Amino acid sequence: MVCQPGSYFYDSFQLASEYDKLSNPQFIQGKKLVSLLKIKKGQKVLDIGCGTGRLAAYVAEITGREGTVIGIDPSPFRIDIARRREKENLKFKVASTEDLYLFKDNYFDVIYLNSVFHWIDNKPQAIAEIYRLLKPGGKLGIAMGAKHQNLLLMSIVRKSVQSVLGYVPKEFDTTEYRREAEEAQGLVLESGFKILETKTQNYIDLFKTGEELIRFYESSSGGSLLREFPDFQRKKIISHIEQALDRLKTPKGIAIPHSILFLICEKPK
Ligand SMILES: C[S@@+](CC[C@H](N)C(=O)[O-])C[C@H]1O[C@@H](n2cnc3c(N)ncnc32)[C@H](O)[C@@H]1O
Numbered sequence: 424m425v426c427q428p429g430s431y432f433y434d435s436f437q438l439a440s441e442y443d444k445l446s447n448p449q450f451i452q453g454k455k456l457v458s459l460l461k462i463k464k465g466q467k468v469l470d471i472g473c474g475t476g477r478l479a480a481y482v483a484e485i486t487g488r489e490g491t492v493i494g495i496d497p498s499p500f501r502i503d504i505a506r507r508r509e510k511e512n513l514k515f516k517v518a519s520t521e522d523l524y525l526f527k528d529n530y531f532d533v534i535y536l537n538s539v540f541h542w543i544d545n546k547p548q549a550i551a552e553i554y555r556l557l558k559p560g561g562k563l564g565i566a567m568g569a570k571h572q573n574l575l576l577m578s579i580v581r582k583s584v585q586s587v588l589g590y591v592p593k594e595f596d597t598t599e600y601r602r603e604a605e606e607a608q609g610l611v612l613e614s615g616f617k618i619l620e621t622k623t624q625n626y627i628d629l630f631k632t633g634e635e636l637i638r639f640y641e642s643s644s645g646g647s648l649l650r651e652f653p654d655f656q657r658k659k660i661i662s663h664i665e666q667a668l669d670r671l672k673t674p675k676g677i678a679i680p681h682s683i684l685f686l687i688c689e690k691p692k
Contacts, residue, residue, distance in 0.1 A: 431498045431542075433646030439500035442642035443475040448628050449643070452683050453478035453537040456566040457485070459620060459687050465489040466532035469556065471523075471549075472496055472539030476505030476515055483513035495519070498645060520549035526556050533557075535564035538643070541603050550614045560692040563616060569604055569623045569684035576679055580649075583663035587656055604684045616688035623684050629676040633668030636677060637661055 457478070462468060464487045470479040473494030483492040491512050496502050497519035505515040518525060520543050534553050543549050553563055584591050611618060630636040640648050649657050671677050 431645035431647070433650065434498045434500050435646065436500045436503065438642045438646050439475060439498065439504055441638060442501070443477065443504050445639045445642055446474065446477065448626065448639075449474070449538050450477050450481075452566050452624075452626065454481065455624065455683075456535055456537055456564045456685055457482055459622065459685055460533050460535060460562050460564040462486065462533055467530060468492045469526070469531045469534040470494040471520060471534060471536045471553075472542065473505060473515065474498075474501045476501075476508045476513075478537055479505070479515070480508040480513060483510065486512065488512050495522070520552070521545070523549070523552035523556060528555050529558045529561075531556050531558065531561055533562050533564065535566075537564075537566045538568075540565050540567045540607055546606065546610055547613070550610045550616075554614045554616065554690055557690040559690055561690050562619070563611065563686075563688040563690070565607055565611075565686040565688075566683055567604060567607060567686075569682040574680075576681075579664055579667045580660075583660050583667060584652075586663055587659045588652075592651075607684075607686055611686065611688045615691065617691055618686065619689050620687040621684065622687075623682050625680060625682045628679045628681065630668075630679065631676050632672070633665030633677065636668055636679065637665055 462482060462485050464485065466486050467490060468479075468482055468486060470476075470482065470492065473479045473496050476494050479492050479494035483490070486492055488511060492514075494505055494513075494515045495518040496505070496515070497517065499517050502515050502517045509515060534557060540546070557563065581591055608618065608621070628639075630639065637648070649660055652660060668677050
């Protein structure tokens with residue numbers, strides 16, 4: 424879905440609480456990322472863009488008391504909820520990829536970003552910093568929208584924009600995800616990582632109504648969904664999208680297929 428990159432400006436406590444309840448798709452894909460990273464007991468793990476901390480809490484169960492999991496996120500609303508999950512081996516902090524200087528060289532065994540990469544403004548700097556923080560032999564895991572991300576949804580969004588505005592603005596870029604999946608692979612190699620595995624997995628998310636789907640994307644994007652349009656147009660476009668989605672409803676719900684790219688990398692020993 425089209426969101427304003429790098430901005431959680433519109434986030435709120437309500438959106439963060441909704442995300443905590445609606446984020447099963449990210450949680451399921453996150454568990455897959457964690458299994459591909461083969462996280463072990465006793466390891467030190469950094470979850471960048473941890474949101475409300477569901478996945479970090481799951482990882483802390485794996486690393487156990489001998490390990491440490493730190494979750495960072497720039498949204499104070501999301502960290503507020505995450506902190507309710509804190510325990511001895513699981514801590515959260517308001518910080519973004521711009522603040523990675525806070526951490527020591529060669530410290531973490533594993534660092535991951537689950538549905539976060541496309542939000543980062545300065546991606547080369549973030550990847551270079553992650554490289555510095557990992558121990559030799561340490562692993563970086565990225566899960567992100569893969570090529571052909573949400574084709575069905577994107578075509579509904581484009582049609583709705585066309586119908587409300589009478590045209591689709593050039594800057595309304597729907598190929599963002601495809602470019603970023605390629606960019607991520609280029610960047611990790613340039614920073615010195617070895618790619619251990621790339622895997623694309625298809626998922627189908629089910630929503631009861633178009634309105635529920637919009638709430639999911641609103642809470643996932645910190646309220647920045649379609650903010651490139653002025654409010655009066657944005658509301659019309661969203662209502663158009665909801666109606667188009669409701670027409671796709673089956674007894675099981677509205678099925679939205681999408682694919683996720685998993686990138687598993689290693690800092691050479
Ligand atoms: C879709 S949510 C994913 C949250 C979490 N990783 C999960 O799996 O549920 C994207 C998260 O990225 C965070 N984010 C946005 N820009 C960021 C940045 N530059 N550095 C770190 N996190 C960022 C947002 O605040 C938000 O919590």
